[in-house]
Every structure is written in C-alpha cells, then in structure tokens.
Amino acid sequence: MTPRxxxxxxxxxxxxxxxxxxxxxxxxxxxxLIGRRPELEEAVVTLGLNYKSTRMGxxxxxxxxxxxxxxxxxxxxxxxxxxxxxxxxKNFEVIEKVVVQVPELFDNLARCINPxxxxxxEPHVSTRFKRLESGSKYFxxxxxxxxxxxxxxxxxxxx
Amino acid sequence: MKKDLIxxxxxxxEQIMEYLDLAARVESIPDAEKASLLPGKLLATLxxxxxxxxxxxxxxxxxxxxxxxIGFSEAANSSTSKGExxxxxxxxxEQYADLIAVRHPKEGTAxxxxxxxxxxxxxxxxxxxxxxxxTLLDLYTIRKFFGKVAGLKIALVGDxxxxxxxxxxxxxxxxxxxxxxxxxxxxxxxLPSYLMKAAAGTTTTFEEVDSLEEAIAQSDLxxxxxxxxxxxxxxxxxxxxxxxxxLDAAMLADVPEPFKVLHPLPRVNExxxxxxxxPYAGYFEQARNGMIMRQALILDLLDARPEPRSTI
Numbered sequence: 456m457t458p459r460x461x462x463x464x465x466x467x468x469x470x471x472x473x474x475x476x477x478x479x480x481x482x483x484x485x486x487x488l489i490g491r492r493p494e495l496e497e498a499v500v501t502l503g504l505n506y507k508s509t510r511m512g513x514x515x516x517x518x519x520x521x522x523x524x525x526x527x528x529x530x531x532x533x534x535x536x537x538x539x540x541x542x543x544x545k546n547f548e549v550i551e552k553v554v555v556q557v558p559e560l561f562d563n564l565a566r567c568i569n570p571x572x573x574x575x576x577e578p579h580v581s582t583r584f585k586r587l588e589s590g591s592k593y594f595x596x597x598x599x600x601x602x603x604x605x606x607x608x609x610x611x612x613x614x
Numbered sequence: 615m616k617k618d619l620i621x622x623x624x625x626x627x628e629q630i631m632e633y634l635d636l637a638a639r640v641e642s643i644p645d646a647e648k649a650s651l652l653p654g655k656l657l658a659t660l661x662x663x664x665x666x667x668x669x670x671x672x673x674x675x676x677x678x679x680x681x682x683x684i685g686f687s688e689a690a691n692s693s694t695s696k697g698e699x700x701x702x703x704x705x706x707x708e709q710y711a712d713l714i715a716v717r718h719p720k721e722g723t724a725x726x727x728x729x730x731x732x733x734x735x736x737x738x739x740x741x742x743x744x745x746x747x748x749t750l751l752d753l754y755t756i757r758k759f760f761g762k763v764a765g766l767k768i769a770l771v772g773d774x775x776x777x778x779x780x781x782x783x784x785x786x787x788x789x790x791x792x793x794x795x796x797x798x799x800x801x802x803x804x805l806p807s808y809l810m811k812a813a814a815g816t817t818t819t820f821e822e823v824d825s826l827e828e829a830i831a832q833s834d835l836x837x838x839x840x841x842x843x844x845x846x847x848x849x850x851x852x853x854x855x856x857x858x859x860x861l862d863a864a865m866l867a868d869v870p871e872p873f874k875v876l877h878p879l880p881r882v883n884e885x886x887x888x889x890x891x892x893p894y895a896g897y898f899e900q901a902r903n904g905m906i907m908r909q910a911l912i913l914d915l916l917d918a919r920p921e922p923r924s925t926i
Binding site: 567569571572573574576577579580596597598599600601602 | 623699719720721725740741
C-alpha cells in the first residue's frame with residue numbers, strides 16, 4: 456500500500472483528535488463511549504477498522520473533529536483499550552501526542568461487579584478501584600473489597 | 615485524624631500485635647477501674663441485620679468501660695424501613711454518638727460509613743466481606759492459648775465460602791510466619807480461589823484435606839464454623855451439607871496437648887455439647903475475649919488507651 460493510498464483511506468483532519476492504536480475490534484466500543492458524551496454531540500467522527508499496523512498487526516482508529524476531548528472519555532479509553540495514542544491536531548499538524556495507560560487507581564468510571572456492594576444501593580456514591588499491586592492485572596473495589604479483572608470492570612463501565 | 619477499623623487488610627502485622635497487646639492490658643485492669651475509663655461517651659450500634667452475639671459483645675464492652683449505648687438491632691427498627699439511605703442514617707447518627715459500630719448485609723457499608731462520618735467507625739460485619747473485630751478476638755484467643763500465632767497448624771472447618779469470619783481470619787493469618795492451614799469443607803463451600811492464591815509469596819500454606827478426623831490429627835487447633843442457612847439461595851443445597859461435620863468428644867480422645875477447638879458461635883450441630891466439658895473447648899472463652907478485644911478497640915478509636923501498668 457502506497458502512502459498515497461493511505462491518505463485516501465484515512466483522510467487527514469484539520470482540527471481535532473486522532474485516537475490511534477485502538478486494539479483491533481474495540482473501535483466500535485470506543486465509538487459507543489464517544490456517543491455517550493454530550494460534549495461531543497456535534498462532533499464529526501470517522502471510524503476506521505482493521506487497518507494494518509506494523510506494531511500491532513491490526514488496529515482500529517478514530518478521528519474526531521472537536522475542540523476538546525473530555526477527560527472522562529480519556530480515562531475510559533485507558534480502561535477499554537490501554538496503550539491507545541491520542542494525537543491533538545491543529546491546522547493538520549500534530550501538536551501533542553499522549554499514550555494512555557491504565558491508571559493504578561480510578562474514580563467513578565465503573566460499577567462494582569459485586570451486585571451486593573453498597574455502591575449499587577447508594578448510586579450517588581463514587582466507586583473507586585485500585586490495582587492490587589504494581590503490575591497486577593487485578594483491581595480491588597475500595598468499598599466491598601471484591602477483586603476483579605480489568606476486563607470485568609470494562610463490562611461495567613458507567614455512562 | 616480519626617481512626618476507623620474497617621478491614622483486616624488495612625492493618626499491618628505490627629498494628630495487629632499492638633491490638634493484641636492492648637487487649638491483654640485491658641484485660642488486666644480491674645473491673646471497677648475499667649468502668650471509669652469512658653464516662654459520658656456514647657457508642658451507637660447500628661445493626662441492619664440481626665446478630666445478638668456481636669451486638670451484645672459491643673454493648674457489654676462499652677457499658678463496662680463506663681460509656682453508654684444507643685442503636686437498633688435490625689433494619690426494620692431503623693429509618694431504612696421508611697426509605698432512608700444508609701448514608702443519611704450515618705450522617706444523622708454521627709450527630710449523636712462518639713463512635714459507631716455498624717453491621718450490614720451489603721459489602722462495603724462500613725467503608726462507606728467511614729468516608730461519610732467524622733466519628734470513628736467499627737466494622738461489625740459487612741455482608742460476606744470482613745469481620746475485623748472477630749478476627750482480632752480470634753487472634754487474641756489463639757495467642758492466649760498457645761502463646762503465639764506464627765508456626766501453628768490450624769484447621770478451618772465448615773462454610774469456608776460464605777463465612778466472612780473465615781475470610782478475615784485467612785487474610786490475617788497470611789501475615790504471620792509459617793502458619794499451616796488445613797481446609798475442610800463440602801465441595802460447594804470451599805474457600806474462594808482468590809484467597810488460596812493470596813498465599814503465594816507468603817510463608818503461610820493452604821491444604822485441602824478430606825475429613826475432619828484427618829484435620830484434627832494434623833493440627834494444633836480446629837476452628838469450626840456453622841453452615842449458614844441464610845447464605846444459601848437454594849435450601850435444598852443447604853439440607854445436603856448442614857450436618858456434614860459434627861465434632862464430638864470421642865474424636866478428640868488422642869489429640870496432643872495443647873489442643874483447642876474454637877468457634878465464632880452460635881453453633882448448631884457442628885460441635886456436640888459433650889465437647890464443652892473437655893479441656894479443648896475454647897469457644898466460650900473466645901466469646902469473652904470478644905468483649906475484651908472490643909473494649910481495646912473502642913479505647914483505641916476514642917484515643918483513650920490506658921497507659922501500660924507499672925510492674926514496680
């Protein structure tokens with residue numbers, strides 16, 4: 456594939472954000488997160504699925520024509536597809552690039568997987584999950600202490 | 615900063631040992647002197663699910679320290695039955711009391727209470743999660759009987775799946791050196807795998823054994839638990855396992871000294887009354903130790919620890 460063809464497949468945007476290196480197959484889930492953000496109601500969004508990637512084999516990509524990327528969306532991206540690259544575009548140029556990783560602790564992004572956790576009965580309470588220890592794939596609910604995986608938490612993301 | 619006691623996981627081994635030492639100190643204080651330690655202080659016992667023993671133990675502990683107690687013993691007697699949220703109940707009660715002991719059928723309630731209240735919170739049991747005061751009294755009892763906790767061989771018997779007492783105790787035992795834990799339970803009530811995995815990287819070991827007899831022969835103490843009918847969604851499953859382990863005096867005929875049988879109580883059929891008269895029955899003393907440990911915790915959380923007594 457020539458660079459020229461690439462340009463045809465993935466048109467550049469003048470201003471906005473490119474969410475790149477989304478794990479192949481998760482692009483639609485990320486689109487759903489974007490769709491939930493009222494701040495992005497007017498944004499033009501382009502979804503690309505299953506592009507070839509030298510680093511990942513295959514990847515999904517989203518281009519978002521918006522002035523701001525809500526921080527809550529960035530936090531959720533970190534959970535749904537850790538390692539995504541977010542490029543901030545101005546006048547067709549990348550002015551900032553960040554790689555988003557799963558935080559050690561996150562607030563109020565997901566519901567607890569334990570249906571008997573008090574946070575379900577008191578929905579105004581912010582949930583909190585903390586990684587069990589550095590490098591662990593397990594997270595613990597700060598309230599009921601139930602231990603779960605990131606995948607389980609992603610299935611319980613809040614709005 | 616105010617102190618709470620929510621989870622054994624919040625404590626270091628050093629803090630646990632300090633609590634055991636404090637309880638020993640409290641136990642040595644004469645009753646008359648103890649009764650003047652907390653005049654004018656008020657404990658609220660908020661029991662959203664019934665538990666006669668734990669509630670009475672907290673209340674006896676506070677009264678014997680010279681304090682007073684308010685509270686309720688089931689959710690039906692609280693404003694929750696009128697639709698009040700748990701958070702609002704805590705915000706209201708903290709206006710009245712100097713500290714709050716809370717038991718609730720949902721996990722995480724004590725932690726939430728500690729985030730809301732400006733007064734200390736004692737977790738008296740949250741769903742199937744934690745029961746830290748029970749764990750501390752268990753450790754205190756074990757240390758009193760054996761002079762140590764590290765290095766002991768301990769059999770845990772019965773409902774290892776739903777029992778928060780067992781879960782909390784396991785978390786604590788993982789902190790001590792070279793504790794060997796034998797697990798005896800029906801297949802449907804085995805210890806959760808995440809607890810078994812937690813032993814990795816510690817010197818504590820878990821081993822599942824087939825029979826109560828085998829566990830007795832290999833252990834210094836047996837910790838019996840009740841098969842909890844209220845935790846079974848299907849009562850047919852409960853009927854299958856309710857009497858699966860029954861310890862009687864004859865089974866203890868050849869145990870080496872010292873040997874102890876502990877139980878958080880109440881018991882149903884899992885310990886025969888003929889064990890009561892043997893020197894191995896430790897469960898009623900364990901109940902008494904519960905009151906002493908809760909006195910120590912109340913004193914600590916209210917920042918009213920008694921000074922070590924002079925030996926001169």
